[in-house]
Every structure is written in C-alpha cells, then in structure tokens.
Amino acid sequence: MTGxxxxxxxxxxxxxxxxxxxxxxxxxVARALREAGAQVEVVYSRGxxxxxxxxxxxxxxxxxxxxxxxxxxxxxxxxQVATRGxxxxxxxxGRGNDFARMLGLETDPASVxxxxxxxxxxxxxxxxxxxxxxxxxxxxxxxYAGVDAVAGRIVDRVRWxxxxxxxxxxxLHALATYRPVRAHVEVDGxxxxxxxxxxxxxxxxxxxxxxxxxxxxxxxxxxxxxxxxEAASRHGLIRALxxxxxxxxxxxxxxxxxxxxxxxxxxxxxxxMGGDGEPLDPLPxxxxxxxxxxxxxxxxxxxxx
Numbered sequence: 001m002t003g004x005x006x007x008x009x010x011x012x013x014x015x016x017x018x019x020x021x022x023x024x025x026x027x028x029v030a031r032a033l034r035e036a037g038a039q040v041e042v043v044y045s046r047g048x049x050x051x052x053x054x055x056x057x058x059x060x061x062x063x064x065x066x067x068x069x070x071x072x073x074x075x076x077x078x079x080q081v082a083t084r085g086x087x088x089x090x091x092x093x094g095r096g097n098d099f100a101r102m103l104g105l106e107t108d109p110a111s112v113x114x115x116x117x118x119x120x121x122x123x124x125x126x127x128x129x130x131x132x133x134x135x136x137x138x139x140x141x142x143x144y145a146g147v148d149a150v151a152g153r154i155v156d157r158v159r160w161x162x163x164x165x166x167x168x169x170x171x172l173h174a175l176a177t178y179r180p181v182r183a184h185v186e187v188d189g190x191x192x193x194x195x196x197x198x199x200x201x202x203x204x205x206x207x208x209x210x211x212x213x214x215x216x217x218x219x220x221x222x223x224x225x226x227x228x229x230e231a232a233s234r235h236g237l238i239r240a241l242x243x244x245x246x247x248x249x250x251x252x253x254x255x256x257x258x259x260x261x262x263x264x265x266x267x268x269x270x271x272x273m274g275g276d277g278e279p280l281d282p283l284p285x286x287x288x289x290x291x292x293x294x295x296x297x298x299x300x301x302x303x304x305x
Contacts, residue, residue: 007037007039008039008041008062008064009089010054010057010063010064011026011029012045012055012066012067012068012077013043013044014073022068026091026093029109032109033113041058051076058086064116066088067089067090068093069091070092070096071099072276074276075138079126081301082126086301088302089119089303091112095166095167095209097209098204098206099141099204102141102205103302103305115303119303119305121301121304122301124298125220125298126300127139127143127201128294128295128296129275129280130292130293132288132289140204141202141203141276142214143280145273145283146180146181146198147174147175147178147197147198148174148274149198149273150177150178151173152279153274154169154170154174155170164209167209171211172238172241175234175237175238178234180197181196181197182195182196182267183265183283184264184266184287185199185226185265187258187260188260196229199228201224201293202217203224203225203295204217205217205218211244211245212245212246214257216250222261222295222298223261224295225257226258227250227255227256240252261294263293265284265290265293266289268283
C-alpha cells in the first residue's frame with residue numbers, strides 16, 4: 001500500500017496509556033489527516049474483545065489500523081492485524097514506546113501524520129508465545145522472565161510518578177528485592193541452564209522505555225535474540241543498570257546472548273513473566289509444560305519512516 005492509496009484510518013485508542021496522554025495525542029494527528037483529505041474514525045478501547053472486533057471491521061473496510069498508546073496496546077492489536085492481512089500504523093503515546101523507537105518513529109503530531117500518509121510499509125516479525133495448553137499470545141517487542149517482569153508490575157503501581165521516572169524507579173526497586181530464577185532455556189533444540197536475574201527473548205532491541213537490552217536484535221531478520229543476565233549481588237546489578245541503556249551490558253561476563261527461531265522456557269515455580277509491559281502467566285516448572293516463544297517471520301505490515 002502506497003501513500004497515495006491510503007485514504008482511510010481507524011484509530012484505536014487506549015485511554016489509559018501514558019496516564020491519559022493517548023486521548024490527547026490522537027486529536028492533532030486525526031485533524032492533520034482529515035485536512036489532507038483522509039477519512040478518520042477514532043474508537044476508544046473498552047477492552048480486548050472490542051478492540052479485536054474493531055480491527056476486523058477496519059481491515060474489512062480497507063482502513064489502516066492505527067494503534068494509539070504504548071507497547072501493550074500495540075501487542076493487543078498487532079496479531080489480529082497480521083492475521084487479517086491489514087496494515088498497522090503507530091501513534092506512540094504510552095510510557096515506553098519501545099517498538100516505535102525501534103522503527104525510528106517520532107512522537108510529535110506532524111511527524112506521525114507524515115508517516116501515516118506517506119511512510120514506507122515494512123514487513124516485521126512478531127513473537128508467538130505458546131503455552132502447553134495451546135493458549136497463545138502475540139507480542140511485538142519482547143518476552144521476559146525474572147526481575148524485569150517484577151519491574152513491569154511495579155510500573156503499573158507508580159503512575160503517580162512522572163512518566164520519565166516510572167521505569168527507572170521500577171527497575172531499581174525490582175533489583176533491590178529480586179530473587180534469582182533457575183531458568184532452563186532451549187534455543188533451536190540446544191539446552192542451557194542458568195541461575196539468572198532475567199531471561200529476555202527479544203524481537204526488538206529496546207524495552208523498559210529505552211533500555212537497549214538486545215542491541216543486535218532486528219525486527220525483520222527472522223531471528224530471536226535471547227539475553228540472559230546471570231544472577232549477581234543486588235548491588236552489582238544496580239551498579240550495572242546504566243550499561244543497559246546503551247547496550248554495553250552484553251560485554252559483561254555474566255551476560256549471555258543466544259540467537260535462534262524457537263525458544264522453550266521453564267524453571268523456578270511461580271517466577272513472573274511478562275511481555276511488552278503486560279503480565280503473562282508465570283514461568284512453567286517442567287519441560288513438558290515449557291512455554292514456547294517462536295518468531296512469526298514477516299507477519300505484520302507496519303508503516304515506518
């Protein structure tokens with residue numbers, strides 16, 4: 001789909017994203033598109049079922065589906081857009097906006113509108129998170145088990161802090177109280193066992209509002225980057241935290257980077273897991289019940305600069 005072929009857009013808004021910033025962000029972008037002659041519909045989300053129904057209707061009309069919010073909102077619609085063969089646009093208005101950062105998207109209304117009207121359509125990978133029961137989630141950027149899943153839950157409890165402080169505060173608090181995870185990690189059939197602070201299965205280089213957790217990850221290479229940070233003292237982990245922002249942590253001896261197309265995880269009972277800022281079911285305890293994370297190569301058509 002070229003810029004000249006895009007005439008209609010369906011904005012799906014998570015009103016809670018960015019402490020309400022999503023609702024404010026959508027209006028100037030919608031106005032710019034209408035002034036350019038486009039048809040625009042704005043829908044405020046009342047929950048996952050309503051969102052999926054709106055995606056189906058929008059794709060059937062030929063609309064570009066625009067996710068307005070953060071990475072969690074994006075993950076909630078991306079799988080459905082991919083399955084229905086639609087095109088997704090992003091209006092970054094959450095606390096993290098890490099996938100938008102990976103695509104090089106700006107957040108000012110003029111830049112967002114320009115990408116929606118005339119940007120390039122890219123094919124990008126997604127993550128399929130598959131439980132032994134057959135239940136499946138689709139995640140855009142990363143899946144993780146351990147201390148960062150704890151941090152993700154803390155972020156949801158500190159909305160009273162300014163947005164720029166929420167993730168750093170949550171990371172420090174989680175590291176100060178973390179417990180190591182015994183993690184069994186199988187990448188393309190090759191098994192590894194770690195006592196870890198965290199295990200991250202990454203499609204994108206970024207998570208946690210700008211942390212460059214997997215610096216070599218690319219969203220269109222058909223591969224997963226698995227980053228394991230071995231357990232260390234709480235003081236040592238806190239001291240190393242700044243290195244994650246520029247990716248220098250991967251040079252540390254206690255950090256391991258593996259790559260592959262399919263990952264199986266199980267380990268410590270009750271260890272928390274998350275994906276793109278949203279909680280997932282805990283880490284399974286046995287190999288028979290291991291969770292699979294697989295790359296869904298080239299699944300999603302997304303507008304980018």
